[in-house]
Amino acid sequence: MNGKGATTWLNWTQYADHGPDESVLGPVAGRRVLDLGSGSGSNLAHLVTLGAAGQGVDVAPARELVARERWGDLPGLEFRTADATAFLTETDETFDVVLSIFGAVWFVDPDTLLPLIRSRMAPDGILAFSHLPPGGQGLKSAGAGLRHDRTPDQWRRILTGYGFSDVCVSLIDPPEGRAVGTMLVRAVTI
Template identity: 80%
Template sequence: MNATGDTTWLNWTQYADHGPNESVLGSVAGRRVLELGSGSGSNLAHLVTLGATGQGVDIAPARETAARERWGDLPGLEFHAAEATTFLNETDETFDVVISIFGAVWFVDPDTLLPLIRSRMTPGGILAFSHLPPGSQGPKPANPAKPGLRHDRTPDEWGLTLTRHGFSDVCVSLIDPPEGGTVGTMLVRASAS
C-alpha cells in the first residue's frame, strides 16, 4: 500500500506518493497502454485497475518475472521481457497511451526510439515519460557505443526532438522534490500528431 492506503498508484517521480497522478494521461478507461521499462509493473497495474488494458516491456527478465508474480492475475495486463526497440519492431499492435517512467525513453537513443513509438501509436495518442532533469547527476552523456547511458535533454530539446518525430502539444514540466528530497523530476507529455 502507498501512504494514502491505496493498493495501486502511479508515481511519475522517484519519490513515493509525490507528484501528479494518472490525470496527466486523461481518462485511460478503454484505452490500450504500453509501458516501456515497466519494472515491477505497479504503475501499469494501476492504470489497468482504472479500466485500461496494458502491456509492460522491460529489458530485465527478472523484472518481468517479478511483475508477473505480483500482478499476473489482473485481467487485461501482460508483461514481456524485451528490449524496447525490439518489441516495437516486432509487434503489430497499436497503443493509445505509451508511458516510460525512468525507463526506455531515457536510455534508448530518441532518434531511434521515438519513430518506433510513434509508428505504434493511434492518432491523437499520448506519450508521457519522466526522468531526472538533465545534469542533475553530473555529466554522463549518452553514447551509442556504450548502451545503458542516459539521453538527457533539456525541456526545449525534448520539444524539438518530439516535434521532429511526429508529436505535437509537447508539455514539459519540472516537478520539485518533496521536502527532504534532493533532486526533482522532469515530466514530458506529447500527442501523436
C-alpha cells in the same frame, strides 16, 4: 498500500507518494497502454485497475518475473521481456498511451526510439515519460547504455520533429529534504 491508503497508484517520480497522478494521461479506461521499462509492473497495474488494457515491456527478465508474480492475476495486463526497440519493431499492435517512467526513453537514443514509438501509436495518442532533470546525473553510463538527458527545449524540438504535438515539459520539485526533482514530458500524436 501507499501513504493515502491506495493499493495501486501511478508514481512519475522517484519518491513515494509524490508528484502528479495518472491524470497526466487523460482518461485511460478502454485504452491500450504500453509501458516501456515496466519494472515491477505497479504503474501499469494501476492503469489496468482503471479500465485500461496494459502491455509492459522490460529488458530485465527478473523484472518480468516480479511483475507476473505480483500482478499476473489482473485481467487485461501482460508483461514481456524485450528490448524496447526490438518490441516496437516486431509488434503490429497499436497503443493509445505509451509511458516510460525512468525507463526506455531515458536509456535509448531518442533518434532511434521515438520514431518507433510514434509508428505504434494511435492518432491522438499520448506519450508521457519521466526521468531526472537535465544535468541531474549528466550523461552517465547506466548499465544498458547511456542516459539521454535533454533540456525541456530539446525535448520539445525532438518530439515535434517526430510527429508529436502539444509537447508539455514540467519540472517537478523534489519533496522537502531531497535535492533532485523529476522531469515529466507529455506529448500527443498528430
